[in-house]
Amino acid sequence: MLTANQIMEINRIIQIGRLLLDEHDRYSYSFDASFGTYLPDAVVQTKHVEELAKLVKFANQEGIPIYPRGQSTSLSGGPLPVQGGIVIDLSVMNDILDIDEEDLVAVVSPGVLTSAIHKAAEEKGLMYPPDPSSSHVSTIGGNMAENSGGPRGLKYGVTKDYVIGLEVITPEGEIIQTGGRTVKNVTGYDLTKLIVGSEGTLGIITKAILRLIPKPPATATLMAIFSNLVDAGRAISNILSSGILPSKMELMDQASIIAVENYQPMGLPRDAEAIILLELDGHPLALQDEIIQAEQLCYVVGASQVKIPKNDMEKEEIWRARKLVSPAIVRIKPTKISEDATVPRSKIPEMCERLQEIKRRYQVHLVLFGHAGDGNLHPNIICDKSDPEEMERVEKAVAEIFTAAVELGGTLSGEHGIGNMKAPFMEMELGAVGLDMMKRIKKAWDPNNIMNPGKIFPEPGQKLELK
Amino acid sequence: MLTANQIMEINRIIQIGRLLLDEHDRYSYSFDASFGTYLPDAVVQTKHVEELAKLVKFANQEGIPIYPRGQSTSLSGGPLPVQGGIVIDLSVMNDILDIDEEDLVAVVSPGVLTSAIHKAAEEKGLMYPPDPSSSHVSTIGGNMAENSGGPRGLKYGVTKDYVIGLEVITPEGEIIQTGGRTVKNVTGYDLTKLIVGSEGTLGIITKAILRLIPKPPATATLMAIFSNLVDAGRAISNILSSGILPSKMELMDQASIIAVENYQPMGLPRDAEAIILLELDGHPLALQDEIIQAEQLCYVVGASQVKIPKNDMEKEEIWRARKLVSPAIVRIKPTKISEDATVPRSKIPEMCERLQEIKRRYQVHLVLFGHAGDGNLHPNIICDKSDPEEMERVEKAVAEIFTAAVELGGTLSGEHGIGNMKAPFMEMELGAVGLDMMKRIKKAWDPNNIMNPGKIFPEPGQKLELK
Structure with a gap:
């Protein structure tokens, strides 16, 4: 006061x-x-x-x-x-x-x-x-x-x-x-x-x-549909190792596809396990060639369908599917916990498996999408914060998501930050000495701890609370 | 001990x-x-x-x-x-x-x-x-x-x-x-x-x-010769604002050109005030188009000659000119002081003028080359450290180069670091508080000052010494 x-x-x-x-x-x-x-x-x-x-x-x-x-x-x-x-x-x-x-x-x-x-x-x-x-x-x-x-x-x-x-x-x-x-x-x-x-x-x-x-003077877009999540992972790896560096490479899992179809039907196949959305940018002549290469690489690993939009309107339509995921999933339940645990690219398939396991174990509604090309997935848990029993399961599931990411050589947060929410998990990733080296900087710059206190650094005994 | x-x-x-x-x-x-x-x-x-x-x-x-x-x-x-x-x-x-x-x-x-x-x-x-x-x-x-x-x-x-x-x-x-x-x-x-x-x-x-x-699957190279240094500066600006982002964009001034020609004659024009060397990388189809655009942009601002090598051997020959600058200039006098004062891109012409002025005022042998595309110039002073009278002039010239870079909104060092050599100039660029915020980090991490002591942070009264 x-x-x-x-x-x-x-x-x-x-x-x-x-x-x-x-x-x-x-x-x-x-x-x-x-x-x-x-x-x-x-x-x-x-x-x-x-x-x-x-x-x-x-x-x-x-x-x-x-x-x-x-x-x-x-x-x-x-x-x-x-x-x-x-x-x-x-x-x-x-x-x-x-x-x-x-x-x-x-x-x-x-x-x-x-x-x-x-x-x-x-x-x-x-x-x-x-x-x-x-x-x-x-x-x-x-x-x-x-x-x-x-x-x-x-x-x-x-x-x-x-x-x-x-x-x-x-x-x-x-x-x-x-x-x-x-x-x-x-x-x-x-x-x-x-x-x-x-x-x-x-x-x-x-x-x-x-x-x-x-x-960049031009962009090109591609949507590839996979009946198998693991094949989608292989497509991502193959495209990146072919020498093509997409400007975007997004993944939607089956739960995301179904949520979007229930919200605004766009003709996405509900039985597909994964969709990859890809954007290339650069010189138009280069893109003409690279987008065909990318299409072939998707088919080689078993894509059931690949769409290459021909004009800007078709491109927008395809990206709309990805943009609708967030609004679509909050229709399922009112509370959305959007995580950004990030893993090395090669660990994406394993992280997907761990996430499915967590989903089953805690019976939570987990939807997976995100920036697959850089390992920055967004597992979202859809829940109702007015239901304390459910929230207890959700808290445990979120803690396990963090643990899985760190165990796979990844990080608690790829782009959302630590804030007060993930502070209790900092030492798990950084170790006591690593965390202490950060605290020393904070203390040297802000000896009275007035700038955004209560963030990043865990208070003694602090636990994850979602309420 | x-x-x-x-x-x-x-x-x-x-x-x-x-x-x-x-x-x-x-x-x-x-x-x-x-x-x-x-x-x-x-x-x-x-x-x-x-x-x-x-x-x-x-x-x-x-x-x-x-x-x-x-x-x-x-x-x-x-x-x-x-x-x-x-x-x-x-x-x-x-x-x-x-x-x-x-x-x-x-x-x-x-x-x-x-x-x-x-x-x-x-x-x-x-x-x-x-x-x-x-x-x-x-x-x-x-x-x-x-x-x-x-x-x-x-x-x-x-x-x-x-x-x-x-x-x-x-x-x-x-x-x-x-x-x-x-x-x-x-x-x-x-x-x-x-x-x-x-x-x-x-x-x-x-x-x-x-x-x-x-x-990147391919590279393309271009060499443009200018009778006027200011025109070369305009060519650099125009190429960058055309949407082409070269992988390299190097500048050699007249003193560099003459030094190389005296060392290993390569047919470079001794009367040219500047040469720009440019490399593009990316998709081969994009490069074919962009290299022609870059050539035209050079001619538009008054390049006297533009060379586009046709094969790897010709490319190497062109880059050899740039690589020979350093060995060529140390043939003039034994001591080479290689600076890396860096200025915002738009200040390159002004920095070039300031450098010519410093060269005249202190009668030092200053040669200018470097990474023009990012403002990271390498003014090199060629001297003889066994001549104390010359070295006194050189010390003053170097101090003025730093001052000019900072006054033009640039930095003491773009890529060589501060070490003990530039430590006396830190406060000029950072201000007392900025420097203090760095010292606090050092002190928090290394309270006994054992890691590489004597570097970055100036000792009280420390001055530039070149000997």
């Missing part, structure tokens, strides 16, 4: 922006797209970096928790104010979106929507590759905090690979610049890549410089 | 590897490809990670400096044992070089030569993109310590972009694993990308997992 004196001082600091104290206002900032509701003591909206820095300086002196927040699409609890304190609504800091065609960079404010960056870059013949599925509703600031991925990660990498410079307010309220406008920079430690993906625990990003690339 | 007891204990720890104490042996470890000679107290060669970890633990207790070293091709003093102590010769740790075609990764020991990784990957139809010019003589461990770049950085990025997992001995002698075999991993702070490029100040890399990509 903030004291009356603290509130008076915050009011004095926030001259240009707004301070929200009403319970109604604060309630809107108490949740994200994951679990739990935590009411902050105050919310600050400001576009003014210096005034925000002053606020952080004050919060650091007083030990008040600071929770930076974008559009709160986080699936792992990134922006949840789990210890009260002040939420910083960075969605209002959205003034700057400059595309520099000569330097091939974009300079952006953290509150800009990622899709707006896509659009601005494309208008100049350029591309900002990272494409989290939430890009139409999520901010670049949130994408940077969580190091978001997306389908194009396979060919182009993730958010971190495109952030080359930052303006950051440190946990002690100082404003620093990291990196710059050059792709090559080895001047000291790479603070840019340390801060991107640190989930707001090391500072507040107030501006970023993003690397852009020339937009 | 090590005490007799310390030497006895080190001898006890190093059972499998070798401890070198002879002055003759130690002398071979006292220099690198930069400046200065510093005799270490001892040299350890071991392939055994656990015994090396024990040694580090002991060194940490006793406060003995540890200097990891690969093949010592560093141009910034990375492996120099500037405070004595123990040099760890990691070139002997070279057993592992496994290419996994399914996961598209290579697992390597730090002592493996980078060119051996290129070769092993290519044999399986894959590619490890980073290609520092020293790759035939430098180790992957050194490349990781310095985050090496190379010509292909323009399209493919630098070493850091391909390191996804590490085994590291911490400064306190613990063995940790960071990252893993998946490209997507957001489980906690990105220690992998923090350690890569930290110049051996945060630990010793004893194993690495590198991401590979399918090898």
Whole structure:
């Protein structure tokens, strides 16, 4: 709880922006797209970096928790104010979106929507590759905090690979610049890549410089249907080892196919065990050749059907199937737990088996889809959080999904982040010393633990809770 | 100086590897490809990670400096044992070089030569993109310590972009694993990308997992000759904004051209102000089209001649011109100071002007070449370190090159690292707070300052010394 004196001082600091104290206002900032509701003591909206820095300086002196927040699409609890304190609504800091065609960079404010960056870059013949599925509703600031991925990660990498410079307010309220406008920079430690993906625990990003690339002149799409999930896995391997690097390579399992067909019938075969959706991008002459190669590689391993759309409308229709998975599955039951456990590519078939086993053992409604090309699967469990008996089974199933991923040499999280949700599993993946090396950085930068406290690092005895 | 007891204990720890104490042996470890000679107290060669970890633990207790070293091709003093102590010769740790075609990764020991990784990957139809010019003589461990770049950085990025997992001995002698075999991993702070490029100040890399990509099926080369340096700059901009992303885009200035012609006449025009060398890679059909486009773009801005080699032999002949620059210029005078100040792409013409001004003002023999496509120029000053009057002018010229790069929004170092050489200039680029945030990480990880002390962070009053 903030004291009356603290509130008076915050009011004095926030001259240009707004301070929200009403319970109604604060309630809107108490949740994200994951679990739990935590009411902050105050919310600050400001576009003014210096005034925000002053606020952080004050919060650091007083030990008040600071929770930076974008559009709160986080699936792992990134922006949840789990210890009260002040939420910083960075969605209002959205003034700057400059595309520099000569330097091939974009300079952006953290509150800009990622899709707006896509659009601005494309208008100049350029591309900002990272494409989290939430890009139409999520901010670049949130994408940077969580190091978001997306389908194009396979060919182009993730958010971190495109952030080359930052303006950051440190946990002690100082404003620093990291990196710059050059792709090559080895001047000291790479603070840019340390801060991107640190989930707001090391500072507040107030501006970023993003690397852009020339937009590939053409794309080609392919949909391949398999009666057998293992054959689909082999098709993925064979295409990648043939020298073709697709821009996207998505997988839908039978449960996803049936969910989509029940929601909006698109003529997908309900008896198929898997569908692969593939996009290539590049020079049109190269694509003409490669898409035929990819088609043949699918048939060789036993695809029952391969579709190559002939025009943009047909392409969109095919990608719509993948996009409908999420809305389709929440029709089954109201609660969707979207995981992003990621395994080495060669372990995808084994991970699929482990997931089916978990589904059977705990009798949960598990749907599997995701970015198969880079091993970043999205096992989704569909459930009802008002049913405590079911949720207990779900909690156990989720814990086993994490264990399976780590045992197969993978990771707890490929692109959604740790937040408060996966914190209890950190030591399983990193070991005690590995986790301690991370904590030392946190402590050195944020000695009073005010920046997004309660995230990434597990509290003693903390357990997974889905409610 | 090590005490007799310390030497006895080190001898006890190093059972499998070798401890070198002879002055003759130690002398071979006292220099690198930069400046200065510093005799270490001892040299350890071991392939055994656990015994090396024990040694580090002991060194940490006793406060003995540890200097990891690969093949010592560093141009910034990375492996120099500037405070004595123990040099760890990691070139002997070279057993592992496994290419996994399914996961598209290579697992390597730090002592493996980078060119051996290129070769092993290519044999399986894959590619490890980073290609520092020293790759035939430098180790992957050194490349990781310095985050090496190379010509292909323009399209493919630098070493850091391909390191996804590490085994590291911490400064306190613990063995940790960071990252893993998946490209997507957001489980906690990105220690992998923090350690890569930290110049051996945060630990010793004893194993690495590198991401590979399918090898592009074809390449195409172009050489364009310009009577005017500014036109060459415009050609670079126009090609990049046309949507073509070359794999390499190299620049040679008139001084480089003349040096090569004096060394091994290749028929390059001595009156040309600049030559651009360009390589495209990808699908052969795409290249046929793009190389013609690139040729036209060069002619449009005033190239006097454009050559497109027809076969591999002709291609090699063209790239030989670029490779001869370094050996050619050291024939002029014995000492070569190779800088790697990097500027945003749009500032290349201005940087070229600033460099010509510096050349005139200090009457130094400055030769300019490098990776123009990503702003990573290599101004080289050719001098004679036995001439103190000349070296004084050279020191001033180098300091001004750094200043110019930072003033133009660039960086001190694009790919060679800071080492001891550029440490005095860190605060100019990073500011006091930025530098302090780096120091905090160093202190949190290495409280006794034993890992490569004297590097990156300037000592009070430290100045550039070239002798």
